[in-house]
Amino acid sequence: MQTAVFAADEKTRRRRETEVTLALSRLVADASMPTVDDGALKNVCENAKKCALYGVLVSPVRVAAAKKLLGGSGVRVICLAGGTGESLPAVKRAEVKRAVKCGAREIYLFPCRSALVCGRTAYLKREVRTVCRAAKKIPVILVLGGLPSEQVAAGVRAAREGGAEGVCVWLDEIVSAVKGGAGRLRIDALCAEGTHALEACVRMGAVRICTPRPEHLADLMRRELLAGTAKN
Numbered sequence: 001m002q003t004a005v006f007a008a009d010e011k012t013r014r015r016r017e018t019e020v021t022l023a024l025s026r027l028v029a030d031a032s033m034p035t036v037d038d039g040a041l042k043n044v045c046e047n048a049k050k051c052a053l054y055g056v057l058v059s060p061v062r063v064a065a066a067k068k069l070l071g072g073s074g075v076r077v078i079c080l081a082g083g084t085g086e087s088l089p090a091v092k093r094a095e096v097k098r099a100v101k102c103g104a105r106e107i108y109l110f111p112c113r114s115a116l117v118c119g120r121t122a123y124l125k126r127e128v129r130t131v132c133r134a135a136k137k138i139p140v141i142l143v144l145g146g147l148p149s150e151q152v153a154a155g156v157r158a159a160r161e162g163g164a165e166g167v168c169v170w171l172d173e174i175v176s177a178v179k180g181g182a183g184r185l186r187i188d189a190l191c192a193e194g195t196h197a198l199e200a201c202v203r204m205g206a207v208r209i210c211t212p213r214p215e216h217l218a219d220l221m222r223r224e225l226l227a228g229t230a231k232n
Contacts (some may be wrong), residue, residue, distance in 0.1 A: 018192070020221045021052065023198060026054045027217065028210040029190075031062070032080040038065070040181055044070035046218055051218045056209055057108060060099050067103030077103050080143070082110035085093045091128045093134040100138050107131065108168060108210075111158065116151040128162025139165040145173065145190045152179030166207070171197055174204045195220050 031044040043060070045066060048056050055076035056067045068187045079099035082092050096107055109131055115123045132140050144155040146168050153170060156177055161168050166186025169177050177187055189206035194199040198217060201209045211217060 021220075023221060024051050024214075024218055025054055026202065026206050026207070027051075027053045027211055027214045028057050028078060029053055029214045030057045030191075030210050030212040031066070032057045032059050033212075034059070035063070041065060042069055043047070045075070047215045047218075048075045049073040051214065053214055055106065057210060058093050063099045063102040063104050075107040078106040079104035079225055080108045080109055080110070082143075085110035085113040087131040092127070096131050096134040096140075100135055102146055107135050107136060107138055108143050109140055109145050109164075113147075116147065119154060120187065121154050121161075124154065124158035128158050128164050132163040135170060140184075141165060141168045141186065141188055143190075144168065144177070145170045147173075147174075149180070150175040152176045155183065156180035156182045161170055168208075171204070171206075172207040174201075174206065178205070192217065204226050 005118050028045050029048050032043055036044070041062060045056055049070065053075055053080045056070065057078045057080055058116050060079055060081060062081050063077055070077060077171050078229070079096070081095050083098060092109070100108065104225040111124055112127055130144065133145070143157055144152045148157065152173055153176065156167055157180065160181060164185070166188060167177055167192060168188040169181055171192065174187060174189060186207045187205055188208040188210060189201040190210050192201050192209045192211050193213065195217065198209060
């Protein structure tokens with residue numbers, strides 16, 4: 001009897017460990033802020049390797065350094081390109097080309113926000129197409145977080161028609177993105193700060209979840225795993 005109970009508990013523990021591993025493999029560590037110095041970037045990359053995260057998001061000037069730090073771990077370098085979004089498409093194209101050459105394996109792109117405000121979807125589509133050509137086979141994800149629903153919809157349309165692979169929005173904007181036509185695009189979510197938010201992102205269809213505190217989420221998930229195992 002005790003053997004059967006132990007076997008059942010062990011099976012439950014392994015299933016939960018697998019769930020934690022799969023959840024971590026969806027996470028992108030956001031190290032794109034200018035306040036992230038060399039030491040902080042090293043810590044982020046070391047944690048990303050330790051937790052087997054999906055990727056580390058960095059600014060264009062940090063791509064080469066992140067690539068070196070991550071080495072052959074399998075954790076991807078993701079470049080946040082486009083600055084504030086208001087740079088010219090030619091500038092974004094050059095930035096993306098350089099990022100890919102330095103080791104970026106995905107591009108998160110800030111689109112032209114003023115074009116979104118004015119509803120200039122033709123301009124946005126050309127911009128996205130220009131960047132996608134520069135990225136070649138590297139996926140391009142449009143960052144649309146924090147925008148009104150009509151601008152999210154315009155961005156989704158530009159992403160879809162311009163050849164981007166997906167869009168990245170806040171958790172509470174996923175519905176707006178889907179209504180805007182993102183059903184055929186990959187949807188990533190920004191900043192899950194707790195396990196409930198992470199679960200909600202996954203439940204609503206987010207493929208990747210970008211957060212500045214992945215180690216915090218990893219710690220919470222492991223604590224919940226241990227607590228659940230102890231209860232059983």
